[in-house]
Amino acid sequence: MAERGARLLVVDDNKVNRLLLARNVTLQGHQAETAENGRIALEMLRRSGFDLVLLDIEMPDMDGFQVMEQLATDKALRDVPVIVTSSLEGVATIVRCIELGADDYLHKPVNPVLLKARISSSLEKKRLRDQQKALVERFATSAVAADLQQGGFALGGKRVQATVMFCDIRGFTTIVESQGPEETIELLNTWYTLMFEAITSQSGVVNQMIGDGLMAIFGAPLPVAEPPLAAVRAALEMMEMIELLNAERAAEGKPALAIGVGIATGDVFAGYTGTQERATYTCVGDTVNLAARLEAHTKQAGRGILIDGATQSALGGRVASDALGPVQLKGKAQAVDVFALAAARRA
């Protein structure tokens, strides 16, 4: 369960309350640490990560209200859920707690069943928030993620330098027709898992999955030291993984899989597109089109990985490639220099 083994801080100046709350929390399978006033609690919270705080209000040396005020202004701590446990009477206190960001208010003596339900709910909410945060961070730079968390999101984007990769499975239709749908889905899942691993291990971001193909970006939104080199390394890794997969498939008497990869480097326009309700982080521009065209050209060229001139010159000879000369690609007014990675001769 999500809330198993969470780390809780029990803050109460009254020893009986403190011990009892810590006991209840421990019996629920969590770890409990205790603080006898707000000042000590803040020190502990700043020192190490807690998943949730059970907070008393009336305490000497910084009360619960002051603790919540401090938490709200602390970037690292403002998302830690707080459940107030107090026996102060009157709605005004409860209102103030909620206004200061408390998740909940429980009257003392606290009913253990109610406490358990509230802790579970708060931890679950925190888990979802953390998940959301992680998701945003995966599809955006930490700067963008921080911006999103603080200022919300806005459609639009900016021009950035990046390397774009397109990849798909060759002759996928033939494979689909030769096997059942379950087997096809399983094959796709295996394929996606392998490709994702190669791409993310090189700090790339897969931002589109279309049937048997995918698009990945290197250098935006996640910053990458050398996007062209990272993309090329990912592509080589993908080829290696396909070879391993094919060895397995051959042992099972299944046909080999081949992929084509196109890589291009240059300016892209990156940002959020869509509507206010549903948006995606994406990149558009000539570089994106070029990468897609290069991927499509792998079949004609009979080579596994094709890269454009900008990517090739950024490699500085660190990865060997063969010049295929200027090629007239579909949708391009002028012929472009195309290079094939020497290590991936098979299409």
Added chain:
Amino acid sequence: MPEAIDRTVFSELQQTAGADFVVELLDTFAEEAPHMFAELRAAHEAGSAERFRRAAHSLKTNANTFGAAALGHMARELELSGLPADASGVDALQMLFDTTMPALQELARG
């Protein structure tokens, strides 16, 4: 005035926190309560309504934890009625505590 000890509350506490733990917790209350009474008297002498209210509040909360209903009720009256003219209320609370605590301990050790 409610009954001295609400047995339902007490046995629920034993069930949820464990009977052995309740014995320890009562010992803690027995150790802490004299400080709370001392604070109550000091606050009264110093004329500090806020300190007086807080000390009464602590006693109320702990009494209610163990189901010591009468004690909790009396402490609550002190908490909510402001600084009293004399210490008779504190004396009465002390007397009630002195009889309630042994009863709680007997229950706890069952």
